Amino acid sequence: MQxxxxxxxxxxxxxxxxxITNVDASIIRNFRxxxxxxxxxxxxxxxxxxxxxWNDPNTTxxxxxxxxxxxxxxPMRELQLGLKFVF
Numbered sequence: 001m002q003x004x005x006x007x008x009x010x011x012x013x014x015x016x017x018x019x020i021t022n023v024d025a026s027i028i029r030n031f032r033x034x035x036x037x038x039x040x041x042x043x044x045x046x047x048x049x050x051x052x053x054w055n056d057p058n059t060t061x062x063x064x065x066x067x068x069x070x071x072x073x074x075p076m077r078e079l080q081l082g083l084k085f086v087f
Contacts, residue, residue, distance in 0.1 A: 017056035
């Protein structure tokens, strides 16, 4: 065990977290309003498959939660609507 406040000998990137799988999607529909105007409707989904994207494990050795993953990196599915008028 290393003395407190001194450098250890563990190599770089020895603790790895879970992988990230993320799917974002969008649907866009354009509506013509005369010859020079249009209306665009957008529906965007972030993390569309609603998969949890887990954070890295706790690496504080003195913590009772050492090695556990208790949080996520990003929120679950988010939807966004947009409306744009082009003239």
